[in-house]
Amino acid sequence: MGKSLESSKGATWALFLTAHAVLLEQIEVRLADAGLPSLAWYDVLWALERAGSRRLRMRELADMSVISRSNLTRLVDRLEAAGLVARERAAEDRRGAFAVITAEGRALRKKMWPVYAAAIKELFEDHITEREATQIREPLERVLGAVRGPAVED
Amino acid sequence: MGKSLESSKGATWALFLTAHAVLLEQIEVRLADAGLPSLAWYDVLWALERAGSRRLRMRELADMSVISRSNLTRLVDRLEAAGLVARERAAEDRRGAFAVITAEGRALRKKMWPVYAAAIKELFEDHITEREATQIREPLERVLGAVRGPAVED
């Protein structure tokens, strides 16, 4: 294509950061405007709802939501205070605890989804083709794979 | 390509969020390990350094860094306390203030860059081709353009 561009990778990274910040900000505004809790709550509720028996160990939940253990402890505190989640002591390992989503939790998650989905659609999906989605997804999967499971080194 | 995939857009969005969270976490760890401040500081310093006369109005800086005005006020408070930035009252509009990067600020930014750059490279750039970078960048630019300048509506 003629003149070579310096490197578009740096620009891609910058754009990745900016796009994330702007989109998340917009989504949070929409949720707040609808009188709904933040995305962080949604993520945890959704992770629990998908889980086999609607429960996950704190550790698993923290990993899936990509937040620290201590932050998850407090987030679950808040969710529990709101009646959306309950803690259950683990029988087989008495150190551990499960977070279990309640019926109210499921109801709220279900109520949040349309607002969240509409935001994703309008802000993100409507502007990219199916093909582009794949072209974004594939490299990101590779990136994530490299960070997460860099194949045990010895 | 034969069997149609449900929609890869949802998966792309999920991946976008996860990749962002994981990569940022890793980058922050590397900066902290090197005894350096967070990316938020870097962003502000870099925005100022790029600016014409090494200064920007608080408003512009907040927009560029995608953070709220009030948060920027405090972030600049901290940067100022660290001697990396100074505030300058605007002459032509006495409500306003400029944030100006200091020599120390420039020095620190310069010291942070190699660590940050190495992280971006290893975690992100090394796993995608130049072509893929473009294929990510283009749709994201469109997305961002749509959110930001949705063409004045009336």
Added chain:
DNA sequence: TGCGTTTAATTGCAAATGCAACTATTATTT
């Protein structure tokens, strides 16, 4: 000119986050 409006930036206060230390329990060594 004077009055209401908009804009820039900051502040108060509550909520959320990050990090290091701590408790309880299980796993490993010897």
Added chain:
DNA sequence: AAATAATAGTTGCATTTGCAATTAAACGCA
């Protein structure tokens, strides 16, 4: 089995964020 290490989760405390209200200056216009 006792001693040591490792793991799960929580807590204390300091930092950072978010939101609403506030102060100050500029603008718009009657």
